[in-house]
Amino acid sequence: MKRGRGKFCPRCGTQNNVGDAYCIKCGYGFKGRKKKSSLKSILILIIILAAGWIILRTFLKKPIIPTELIDIIKNMSASKAG
Numbered sequence: 001m002k003r004g005r006g007k008f009c010p011r012c013g014t015q016n017n018v019g020d021a022y023c024i025k026c027g028y029g030f031k032g033r034k035k036k037s038s039l040k041s042i043l044i045l046i047i048i049l050a051a052g053w054i055i056l057r058t059f060l061k062k063p064i065i066p067t068e069l070i071d072i073i074k075n076m077s078a079s080k081a082g
């Protein structure tokens, strides 16, 4: 048994070879960093939604921000001041 030329799986604890991308027992991905990609996909989704909203409002020839929302903001600032 050689020691030092292996890495332990964080999920099941099985010793794997250093070069292995996946655990030989449970298939855990050592190189897999899904946290970053999920954050990226959320950002892309927000951008797509925002772009879609702007295109839709432009297509319908309506202001990008609904006038009702502007009125609410105006009323809030007016009540604060007065």
Ligand SMILES: [Zn+2]
Residues within 6 Å of the ligand: 009, 010, 011, 012, 013, 014, 023, 024, 025, 026, 027, 028
């Ligand atoms: Zn494993």
